[in-house]
Amino acid sequence: MNTKKNHLYVFAIALIATLGGLLFGYDTAVISGAEQSVEVYLIESLGLGSFIHGLTVSSALIGCIIGGLISGFFSNNIGRKNSLILAALLFLLSALGSAYPEFLFFDFNEPTMGLLIMFNFYRILGGVGVGIASAISPTYIGEISPQETRGKLVSWYQFAVIFGQLVVYFVNWGIANGQPPTWINQFGWRFMFASEAIPALLFFILLFYVPETPRYLVLKNKKDQAFNILAKINGSKEKAKEVLSDITASLNAQKTSGKLFAFGKTVVIVGVLLSVFQQFVGINVALYYAPRIFESMGAGANASMLQTVIMGVVNVGFTIIAIQKVDKWGRKPLLIIGSIGMAIGMFGVAILAQNEIFGIWTLIFIVLYTASFMMSWGPVCWVLLSEIFPNKIRGQAMAIAVAAQWAANFFISSTYPAMIDISGGLTYGFYGLMSVISVLFVWKMVPETKGKSLEQLESLWKKEDHKNSDTQYISNM
Incomplete structure (x- = not known):
């Protein structure tokens, strides 16, 4: 068989699966341009405060937790491919519903508590789609890819996430640019949410042309x-x-195929901690609240949107670096280097915020922080999650890890408005501290996985009756 054709085929089906990542990024970042208008329309008009605002901005994450938890059930029972088709449908319904939450039950431009609940329902629905896709897209790519290119192909998933965020930054900026705030608060935010229907429909159609994964079929x-x-x-x-x-x-x-801890507890603990640290370093605060952060530190409304676009462009560039190096340098070195860069960036922002020093340095430190994340924890976390779980428990273990990731995401994102009201310096300093702790976690607990087949990696976790199954993998690192 023609090798070039083989590579093109694998890349093509992996590329389609990465659209789940693009929609993940699109859905989670679309709120960055719309959240201030949603605050005016649905929060301030009802006399509600920052806590409800934080919950509304983060409500999709409730769905992400649900989607992550149920992804294992769907993955194991209807397959990886059909689960992604379900996620695509949820993306489509959420995009249209979030843009026009008044549909059927409410009057246009007459905000009520019921309308606020309905808006959050549609955002949660999209979140369920994100949760399912975030667990199954990397699993699908990891299971379909040859071992020598698995890291690179799974990393394309994170590229798609960042590219989706970059696209929506441009879309939000294009919709808001030159328009008066009153128009944006009344109509503009609706176009931002509705725009997601286009990639969602494309994802749904293309999924009918990809195969099921061999490991699921076996x-x-x-x-x-x-x-x-x-x-x-x-x-x-x-x-x-x-x-x-x-x-x-x-x-x-292993005969204990239905048991989550058939290969010991360590593999599940490592997967969960990878997910938690990916969120506790604060990345989604930077993504969800980027325009507000820049605006609060001296940029005007249009300039803050433009700075967010600049941040998105840098993110894409550094994700490409990770794609090129993950199968050469390995997973652990990239994670450690990225954590150090994130710590420097966040501590820099913390010092500036504490001393009320605004300007270009804010942009520089935030870009350093996000660039460090995008060349490390962004793609490499998904690579490791797609690799470390043995075949028999991959569906359910991935579901637990992804649900933990979205729970951590929800906690960090929903608490940000209240934390920033208390102290900007302490808030950003906390994310910097988490970046430092993540270095120790990777150094001590995370195994290197590059160059090994998924089946070979199972030897890291197999139990032995006469050894401690939760520590023996260290000898294989």
């Missing part, structure tokens, strides 16, 4: 179908037989 005893896909992915029947044999052996190795 799990469901559909070995002939799995072999045909493996042969197409790997470029030869001989390699397909070898990979199929390894997958089958890994699924037959």
